Amino acid sequence: MAPVIEVRGVHRVYESAAGYVHALKNVSLTVEHGEFLCIMGPSGSGKSTLMNMLGCLDTPTSGTYLLEGVDVSTLNDDELAELRAMRLGFVFQSFNLLPRATVMRNVMLPLIYSDCPVSEREARAVKALQAVSLPVEYYDHRSNELSGGQMQRVAIARALVNDPAVILADEPTGNLDSATGEMVLKTFRRLCDEGKTIVLITHDPDVANVADRTVHIRDGKLLTDEQERALIAADPTTRSNT
Amino acid sequence: MRVRDLVYETATALDSNRGRSLLTILGIVIGIAAVIAMTALIGGVKQSLVGELGLNQARLVQLYAWPGRTVTLDDLEALEELMPEYECLTASSFWSFEVKNETKKFDASVMGVLPSYQKVSGLKMAQGTFITDENEDKGDLVVVLDQNSVKQLYGDPNEEVVGKTVMINNGSYTIKGVTEATSALMASGGTVYVPYSTCATRLSGYWGVDDMMGLAREGANMETIADKTRDTLIDYFNISDDNAEDAVYVYTMQSVIDELNSTMASFELLMTAVASISLLVGGIGIMNMMLTNVTERIREIGLRKALGARSSDITMQFLLESICLCLVGGIIGILVGYFGSFALTGLAGGVFDVGGEGNTIVPAIDMKSVVMATGISVGIGVLFGYYPARRASKLDPVESLHYQ
Ligand SMILES: Nc1ncnc2c1ncn2[C@@H]1O[C@H](COP(=O)(O)OP(=O)(O)OP(=O)(O)O)[C@@H](O)[C@H]1O
Ligand SMILES: [Mg+2]
Numbered sequence: 001m002a003p004v005i006e007v008r009g010v011h012r013v014y015e016s017a018a019g020y021v022h023a024l025k026n027v028s029l030t031v032e033h034g035e036f037l038c039i040m041g042p043s044g045s046g047k048s049t050l051m052n053m054l055g056c057l058d059t060p061t062s063g064t065y066l067l068e069g070v071d072v073s074t075l076n077d078d079e080l081a082e083l084r085a086m087r088l089g090f091v092f093q094s095f096n097l098l099p100r101a102t103v104m105r106n107v108m109l110p111l112i113y114s115d116c117p118v119s120e121r122e123a124r125a126v127k128a129l130q131a132v133s134l135p136v137e138y139y140d141h142r143s144n145e146l147s148g149g150q151m152q153r154v155a156i157a158r159a160l161v162n163d164p165a166v167i168l169a170d171e172p173t174g175n176l177d178s179a180t181g182e183m184v185l186k187t188f189r190r191l192c193d194e195g196k197t198i199v200l201i202t203h204d205p206d207v208a209n210v211a212d213r214t215v216h217i218r219d220g221k222l223l224t225d226e227q228e229r230a231l232i233a234a235d236p237t238t239r240s241n242t
Numbered sequence: 243m244r245v246r247d248l249v250y251e252t253a254t255a256l257d258s259n260r261g262r263s264l265l266t267i268l269g270i271v272i273g274i275a276a277v278i279a280m281t282a283l284i285g286g287v288k289q290s291l292v293g294e295l296g297l298n299q300a301r302l303v304q305l306y307a308w309p310g311r312t313v314t315l316d317d318l319e320a321l322e323e324l325m326p327e328y329e330c331l332t333a334s335s336f337w338s339f340e341v342k343n344e345t346k347k348f349d350a351s352v353m354g355v356l357p358s359y360q361k362v363s364g365l366k367m368a369q370g371t372f373i374t375d376e377n378e379d380k381g382d383l384v385v386v387l388d389q390n391s392v393k394q395l396y397g398d399p400n401e402e403v404v405g406k407t408v409m410i411n412n413g414s415y416t417i418k419g420v421t422e423a424t425s426a427l428m429a430s431g432g433t434v435y436v437p438y439s440t441c442a443t444r445l446s447g448y449w450g451v452d453d454m455m456g457l458a459r460e461g462a463n464m465e466t467i468a469d470k471t472r473d474t475l476i477d478y479f480n481i482s483d484d485n486a487e488d489a490v491y492v493y494t495m496q497s498v499i500d501e502l503n504s505t506m507a508s509f510e511l512l513m514t515a516v517a518s519i520s521l522l523v524g525g526i527g528i529m530n531m532m533l534t535n536v537t538e539r540i541r542e543i544g545l546r547k548a549l550g551a552r553s554s555d556i557t558m559q560f561l562l563e564s565i566c567l568c569l570v571g572g573i574i575g576i577l578v579g580y581f582g583s584f585a586l587t588g589l590a591g592g593v594f595d596v597g598g599e600g601n602t603i604v605p606a607i608d609m610k611s612v613v614m615a616t617g618i619s620v621g622i623g624v625l626f627g628y629y630p631a632r633r634a635s636k637l638d639p640v641e642s643l644h645y646q
Contacts, residue, residue: 057547057639057640078554081550081551081553084547084548084549084550085549085551086550088550090548092643096541096545096643100258109546112243112244112247113549113552114550118246158549
C-alpha cells in the first residue's frame with residue numbers, strides 16, 4: 001500500500017512585492033498509515049505553507065506530492081475539492097466554526113460537499129462527536145456558545161466526519177490554555193491509536209511529545225530529530241520553541 | 243452539493259441578515275409593484291370596456307360569404323367542424339314583420355336565431371330566458387323581445403311581459419324573455435327573436451342563413467383567427483380569388499381594441515420607465531449587498547473551500563442567495579402592486595374615460611403578468627448576483643481562511 005503522504009523535492013516560492021520568498025526548499029516527507037507526525041518549527045519557517053500543500057489548498061512550485069499514491073498536480077480544481085471533501089480533514093488554530101450554526105450542523109458541513117447520503121449524515125456526525133467525547137447535551141448548541149476546548153473538539157469531529165485518509169492540524173492548541181490544549185492533544189492521540197493518520201503542526205515541544213515522530217522545519221528546510229539536536233547543541237539560542 | 247443543502251444555506255444566510263435584506267430589496271419591490279400595478283390597471287380598463295360592450299365582444303367574429311348559392315345550417319355545421327378555434331358558430335336570418343298585441347303594433351326586425359345566438363352575441367336578459375334547444379327542435383311559437391320592442395308594445399320597457407302573447411304574421415307567440423337594450427353600437431328600433439326553425443317554417447318559408455357569428459376560444463389571437471376564417475370561407479365555398487374581396491366578410495372587434503391599446507401604450511411607457519429605473523437601482527443595490535456579504539463571509543468561504551466545496555458550489559450558494567432576495571422582493575412587489583392598483587383605479591378611470599356610471603374599474607391581474615414579474619425578479623437576481631458570486635467562488639482558500 002502506498003504511504004498516505006509522499007512529498008518529493010518540493011519547492012514553494014511566493015512572489016511578493018518584496019521579491020521571491022522561498023517558503024519551502026527541497027522538502028521530502030513520507031507519512032505512513034496510522035502515523036502521528038508532528039511538524040515543528042519557529043514562526044515563519046514554512047509550516048503553514050507545507051500544511052496547505054499537504055491539504056491540497058496550495059500547489060508546489062516544483063516537486064511532486066502524492067496523496068494515497070495519486071499525483072495531486074494532475075488533478076483539476078474540482079478534483080482537488082473532491083479530494084478535500086473525501087480524503088482530508090482540517091483542524092485550524094482558530095477553530096473556524098460557523099458561529100451561528102449548531103454543533104451538529106458544523107460537524108455535518110463537510111458532508112454536504114461529499115457524496116454522503118442525507119440519511120447517513122446525522123449518524124456520522126454523532127459518531128464523530130462521540131469520538132472526540134463531546135457530551136451529547138452540546139450537540140444542539142450554537143457553536144459560539146461553546147468554550148475554546150469544546151470548539152476545537154467540534155472542529156476535530158468535523159475533520160473526522162468524512163473518515164479522511166489524514167487529519168491535518170495547524171497549531172490546533174495555539175489558541176487554548178495548556179489544560180484544554182492537553183485534552184485536545186489526548187483526543188488526537190486516541191484517534192491515532194484507533195488507526196487515524198495525523199499530521200500536526202506546532203512550535204510547542206510538549207505538544208510534540210504525544211506524536212510518534214517529529215520532524216523540524218527551519219527556513220523552509222526539513223531536518224530530522226538528530227539534525228535538529230545537533231543544531232541546537234551547536235547553538236542553543238536557535239531552539240525552535242521561541 | 244444537493245439542492246436541499248443550497249436551500250438550507252440560503253435560508254439561514256438570509257435569515258441572519260433580515261433587516262438589511264429587506265431594505266435592499268426595496269428597489270425590486272417598487273419596480274415589480276409598478277409592473278404589476280400597470281398590468282392590473284390596464285387589464286381592469288380592458289375588462290371594464292368589455293363589460294360595457296358585452297362580455298364576449300372581444301372574441302366575437304362576424305363572418306359571412308356570398309358563394310352564389312344559399313348558405314344553410316348544414317354549411318354552418320361544416321364550418322364549425324373546419325374551425326375548431328371557435329367555441330361555437332351561430333346563424334341568424336333577418337326579416338321584417340308587424341308585431342302586435344291587444345292594443346299596439348309596430349314594424350319589428352324579426353330575427354330567426356339559433357339558441358347559441360345569445361352566448362355568441364353576449365345578449366343579456368332583462369327578464370325570462372332566451373330561446374332553448376327544445377324551442378328550436380320543436381319549432382315552438384315563442385319569442386324574445388328586446389326592451390325597445392317592449393316599450394313599443396307596452397309603453398314601459400321594464401313592464402313584466404314574460405308569459406304574455408304577441409301576434410306576428412297572424413301567429414300567436416308566447417313571450418319567453420326580454421333582452422337588455424343593446425348598446426349604441428347595435429342601435430335598433432325594436433328587434434324580436436324567434437327560434438330559427440319557427441322563423442323558417444312559420445314566417446319566412448326560407449331556411450337560408452343571412453348572417454353568421456362566431457365566438458373564438460378564450461385567449462385566441464383574433465387577427466390570426468380572422469385571417470384563417472377568411473381562408474376557410476374561400477376554400478369551403480370555392481370562391482375564386484378575384485371575387486374573394488367582395489364575396490367574403492370577416493369582421494372582429496379588434497379594431498376597437500387596437501384603438502384602446504394605443505391609448506394605453508403611453509401609460510405603459512411611463513410605468514415601464516418607472517419600473518425599469520427602480521429595477522436597475524434595485525439590482526445595483528442587490529449587487530452591492532451581495533458584495534458586502536461576500537467580503538463579510540470571506541473566512542466562511544475559505545473554510546467551505548477547505549472542507550471540499552467546489553467553485554461551482556460557492557457560486558451557486560451566493561447566486562441562489564441573490565435570486566431568493568430578488569424573488570422575495572418580487573413577491574412583495576406583486577402584492578404591493580396588486581393592492582396599490584386599487585388605489586389608482588380612480589385615476590385610471592379618469593385617464594381612459596371608462597368605468598363611469600357605476601361601472602368601476604376593477605384591477606385585473608392575470609397569471610401571465612405574475613409569472614413575468616417573477617421571471618424578471620429571478621433574472622435580476624441572476625444578473626446582479628452573478629458577479630459577486632463569481633468573485634466569492636474565485637477566492638483563494640488559503641488567503642480567505644486567514645482574512646481578518
Ligand atoms: N501568500 C504569501 N505571500 C508571500 N509570502 C508568504 C505568503 N505566505 C507565507 N509567506 C512567507 O512564507 C514564509 C513561511 O510562512 P508560513 O506561513 O508557512 O510560516 P509558519 O511556519 O506557518 O509560521 P507561523 O508559525 O507564524 O504560523 C514566511 O516567510 C512568510 O512570510
Ligand atoms: Mg502558520
